[in-house]
Amino acid sequence: MVSRDLVIETKGLRKSFPGVLANDQIDIDIRRGEVHAIVGENGAGKSTLMKMLCGLYQPDAGEIFLNGEKIELSDPGKAIKLGIGMVHQHFMLIPRFSVTENIILGAENSNRGVLNFKKAHAEVEELCKRYEFDLNPKELVADLSVGEQQRVEILKVLYRGAEVIIMDEPTAVLVPQEVDELFKNLKLLVEAGKTVIFISHKLDEVLEISDRITVLRRGQKIGTVNKEDTNKKHLAEMMVGRPVLFTVEKGEADVEGTVLEINDLHYSENGQAILNGVNFEVKAGEIYGIAGVEGNGQTELVETIVGLRKPASGSVKLLGKDITGKEVVDIRKEGIGFVPEDRHKRGLVLPMTVAENSILGKHNSKDLKKSLLLDYKKIEALTKQYITDYDIRVSSPQVEIGNLSGGNQQKVILAREFSGEPNLIIAAQPTRGLDVGAIEFVRKELVKARDAGKAVLLISADLEEVMAMSDRIGVIYNGRITSEFLPEEVDHQQLGHYMLGSEKEGAAK
Amino acid sequence: MLNELFSPDMMASAIRLTIPILLAALGAIYSERSGVVNIGLEGMMVVGAFWAAWGSFNYGPVVGILFGITAGMVLASIHALVTVTFKVNQIVSGVALNVLAAGISRFSSLSIFGMATTSPHVSGLPKMTIKPLAEISWLKPLVTEFSILIPISFILVGVTVWVLKYTTFGLRLRAAGENPEAADTLGINVFKMRYAGIIISGAFAGLAGAYLSIEHTGMYVEGMTQGKGYIALAAMIFGNWSAIGAMFAALLFGFAEAISLRRITTLVPYQFIKIIPYLLTIIVVSGFVKKSDPPAKVGTNYERGEG
Numbered sequence: 001m002v003s004r005d006l007v008i009e010t011k012g013l014r015k016s017f018p019g020v021l022a023n024d025q026i027d028i029d030i031r032r033g034e035v036h037a038i039v040g041e042n043g044a045g046k047s048t049l050m051k052m053l054c055g056l057y058q059p060d061a062g063e064i065f066l067n068g069e070k071i072e073l074s075d076p077g078k079a080i081k082l083g084i085g086m087v088h089q090h091f092m093l094i095p096r097f098s099v100t101e102n103i104i105l106g107a108e109n110s111n112r113g114v115l116n117f118k119k120a121h122a123e124v125e126e127l128c129k130r131y132e133f134d135l136n137p138k139e140l141v142a143d144l145s146v147g148e149q150q151r152v153e154i155l156k157v158l159y160r161g162a163e164v165i166i167m168d169e170p171t172a173v174l175v176p177q178e179v180d181e182l183f184k185n186l187k188l189l190v191e192a193g194k195t196v197i198f199i200s201h202k203l204d205e206v207l208e209i210s211d212r213i214t215v216l217r218r219g220q221k222i223g224t225v226n227k228e229d230t231n232k233k234h235l236a237e238m239m240v241g242r243p244v245l246f247t248v249e250k251g252e253a254d255v256e257g258t259v260l261e262i263n264d265l266h267y268s269e270n271g272q273a274i275l276n277g278v279n280f281e282v283k284a285g286e287i288y289g290i291a292g293v294e295g296n297g298q299t300e301l302v303e304t305i306v307g308l309r310k311p312a313s314g315s316v317k318l319l320g321k322d323i324t325g326k327e328v329v330d331i332r333k334e335g336i337g338f339v340p341e342d343r344h345k346r347g348l349v350l351p352m353t354v355a356e357n358s359i360l361g362k363h364n365s366k367d368l369k370k371s372l373l374l375d376y377k378k379i380e381a382l383t384k385q386y387i388t389d390y391d392i393r394v395s396s397p398q399v400e401i402g403n404l405s406g407g408n409q410q411k412v413i414l415a416r417e418f419s420g421e422p423n424l425i426i427a428a429q430p431t432r433g434l435d436v437g438a439i440e441f442v443r444k445e446l447v448k449a450r451d452a453g454k455a456v457l458l459i460s461a462d463l464e465e466v467m468a469m470s471d472r473i474g475v476i477y478n479g480r481i482t483s484e485f486l487p488e489e490v491d492h493q494q495l496g497h498y499m500l501g502s503e504k505e506g507a508a509k
Numbered sequence: 510m511l512n513e514l515f516s517p518d519m520m521a522s523a524i525r526l527t528i529p530i531l532l533a534a535l536g537a538i539y540s541e542r543s544g545v546v547n548i549g550l551e552g553m554m555v556v557g558a559f560w561a562a563w564g565s566f567n568y569g570p571v572v573g574i575l576f577g578i579t580a581g582m583v584l585a586s587i588h589a590l591v592t593v594t595f596k597v598n599q600i601v602s603g604v605a606l607n608v609l610a611a612g613i614s615r616f617s618s619l620s621i622f623g624m625a626t627t628s629p630h631v632s633g634l635p636k637m638t639i640k641p642l643a644e645i646s647w648l649k650p651l652v653t654e655f656s657i658l659i660p661i662s663f664i665l666v667g668v669t670v671w672v673l674k675y676t677t678f679g680l681r682l683r684a685a686g687e688n689p690e691a692a693d694t695l696g697i698n699v700f701k702m703r704y705a706g707i708i709i710s711g712a713f714a715g716l717a718g719a720y721l722s723i724e725h726t727g728m729y730v731e732g733m734t735q736g737k738g739y740i741a742l743a744a745m746i747f748g749n750w751s752a753i754g755a756m757f758a759a760l761l762f763g764f765a766e767a768i769s770l771r772r773i774t775t776l777v778p779y780q781f782i783k784i785i786p787y788l789l790t791i792i793v794v795s796g797f798v799k800k801s802d803p804p805a806k807v808g809t810n811y812e813r814g815e816g
């Protein structure tokens with residue numbers, strides 16, 4: 001299917017932000033009908049490059065060619081008219097609108113300003129049929145799952161007649177089944193002659209779906225390779241510039257006393273029971289991994305432990321002390337490091353600087369204050385320490401954190417939460433959106449914390465991660481820990497089975 | 510006592526008092542749905558009332574109404590310029606406009622009519638009567654000698670529902686209030702939509718003011734809006750940002766006001782009855798009644814982010 005003719009070609013694209021050269025001399029070529037992956041470390045400049053291709057950013061220098069002709073993309077509207085559409089990392093949808101309303105918005109076929117919903121619904125249905133999207137045009141977007149919302153985003157660009165579809169980390173937010181569904185859709189798109197450019201940190205996926213792969217590192221293009229000519233190790237090395245370990249080296253766990261003890265925890269929301277009697281313990285010196293399909297109470301469990309939600313009954317004990325239902329500040333004081341799953345909602349204040357974000361939750365600590373006021377010199381020194389220790393790619397501590405790449409934002413949270421000697425580290429989806437190098441780094445840090453005698457509670461949608469990292473695994477299903485395993489006791493498949501509701505004989509507590 | 514409370518006379522009075530609240534609330538819907546809080550409704554009503562009276566005094570009621578609408582739109586344009594273009598806090602701008610409107614009207618009244626607080630008597634539009642229905646005694650007060658703006662206001666409820674739901678303009682306007690960033694990436698001019706929303710709300714508020722001065726009272730009186738702009742905002746919130754909801758809420762407020770105007774009982778001191786509409790407003794605005802569901806980005810100014 002892939003022909004040799006180029007849809008998009010760039011020559012010497014350059015884009016800088018204050019203090020960073022995000023893209024430098026980028027020459028890429030995208031062939032018609034291919035799936036072209038862009039990979040690279042966090043902050044390598046992938047999103048920036050894509051934003052220039054879809055008209056959101058203007059390049060400082062360089063040229064973009066579409067079908068051999070030079071084009072100027074002054075705004076996203078222009079790009080979409082030319083057939084280049086982007087599905088953003090953060091969805092741009094309106095929850096209160098129906099699927100159809102979201103899709104036609106801005107490209108309405110109207111009769112003197114009056115909409116014809118019958119026709120619009122039919123058109124959307126037709127598109128869904130052609131590319132096998134499973135969606136109801138009349139449903140409200142607010143009621144859709146993440147995977148379905150993504151389909152709406154793709155349909156939005158297709159409805160506008162896009163020939164080239166750019167997707168920024170489309171799989172980061174999807175559960176495995178949804179990823180399969182997405183890839184099925186993408187294959188149909190490519191068969192229909194469309195071109196897909198997509199960014200991902202998951203190299204297995206990249207190797208599965210793409211025809212060619214371009215690697216960026218620190219704003220520069222390292223090379224483009226055919227899928228057949230490369231493998232995971234090779235790609236990772238191109239990205240990071242050194243060999244990357246995919247397995248975490250970790251010795252025997254040296255387990256001591258119980259740190260976290262959860263007893264018959266119940267929680268419900270709007271009359272719906274979400275936690276139905278959760279029981280487990282995490283001991284000092286071990287990593288306890290919770291595996292489960294998203295939406296089985298993981299989020300609520302974690303947020304109940306840290307005090308963001310109040311349980312209906314049951315108890316949470318930290319080092320023997322009852323912390324059930326206490327205020328967040330008080331719980332934090334007991335020594336909990338918390339890496340939340342949604343970094344924008346819970347982890348960071350985007351319009352504030354990196355330095356300010358680095359001390360959130362520690363802002364009352366005496367070390368950072370000069371009598372009543374914050375001591376910005378100390379805060380800056382601390383932030384600089386974090387920046388070197390965690391290899392955060394940022395030009396200065398005074399940059400607004402919203403401007404950092406997703407992975408680098410995550411590193412700021414990790415630096416903040418891992419420091420200060422917590423007794424318990426709760427890490428929810430700690431590697432989501434991180435590049436291979438950073439994942440390696442985070443996993444090493446988690447193991448280091450464990451070896452230093454801390455208790456680590458790991459929640460991850462990535463089975464691979466749970467299996468590789470945990471000393472014990474608890475499966476959560478329907479608001480309960482239904483079974484517990486040692487990682488060597490189970491394989492992927494079995495674990496998947498338990499995650500869908502089977503229970504280990506006699507193991508449910 | 511109940512008889513008196515729900516008498517036809519009372520109903521007719523309630524509807525008359527509903528109209529200015531309803532019109533301003535409908536206007537507020539356009540503004541809020543586009544993402545801009547319009548607390549300046551009160552001021553827009555005031556200038557609408559004044560200039561409608563002036564227009565009617567000089568050129569008759571039709572021109573008067575057009576003047577009232579225009580005055581509301583002019584004041585609204587300032588709100589649009591200040592909030593959308595210069596990105597000033599929407600509440601601050603609205604409050605400032607209310608103060609400005611009061612000042613302008615007093616000044617204009619003094620210099621034009623020679624009286625600071627009232628205009629001379631002005632004529633309204635010809636009153637309507639539905640003859641056959643007027644024969645029925647319990648309907649009589651409702652269908653005789655009413656202002657043509659009353660049915661028009663109720664028609665505008667339907668128009669608003671339709672515009673917001675079934676036109677390209679309505680869809681885009683709502684998008685600007687729900688997710689301006691998304692709207693922008695889809696090539697919708699968020700600034701234009703918000704200007705449109707605010708200016709339409711000014712037109713409605715101006716019309717509401719015009720109704721008050723030339724239809725309801727027959728003259729401009731300083732302070733005649735009596736906080737109806739704020740009450741309209743409460744009605745819109747109570748009606749959950751929908752035209753139909755706002756209509757029922759406005760009827761409720763109109764009814765409360767009708768009660769407060771009559772001394773129906775001596776059981777409770779008159780002053781307590783007088784505060785009913787305002788008390789209702791406070792209760793509604795403080796979110797006491799039910800969880801409200803405003804447009805996602807109402808109240809926040811949109812700035813295009815680029816690096």
Ligand SMILES: Nc1ncnc2c1ncn2[C@@H]1O[C@H](COP(=O)(O)OP(=O)(O)OP(=O)(O)O)[C@@H](O)[C@H]1O
Nearest residue numbers: 017022042043044045046047048403405406407816
């Ligand atoms: N609007 C902006 N203002 C300032 N700096 C920016 C802006 N956007 C990106 N940057 C910087 O440019 C660099 C490249 O960022 P970009 O978002 O393109 O990275 P990325 O490859 O997409 O990373 P990730 O995998 O983490 O998403 C980073 O150092 C980032 O901090």
Ligand SMILES: [Mg+2]
Nearest residue numbers: 046047405406
């Ligand atoms: Mg990115």
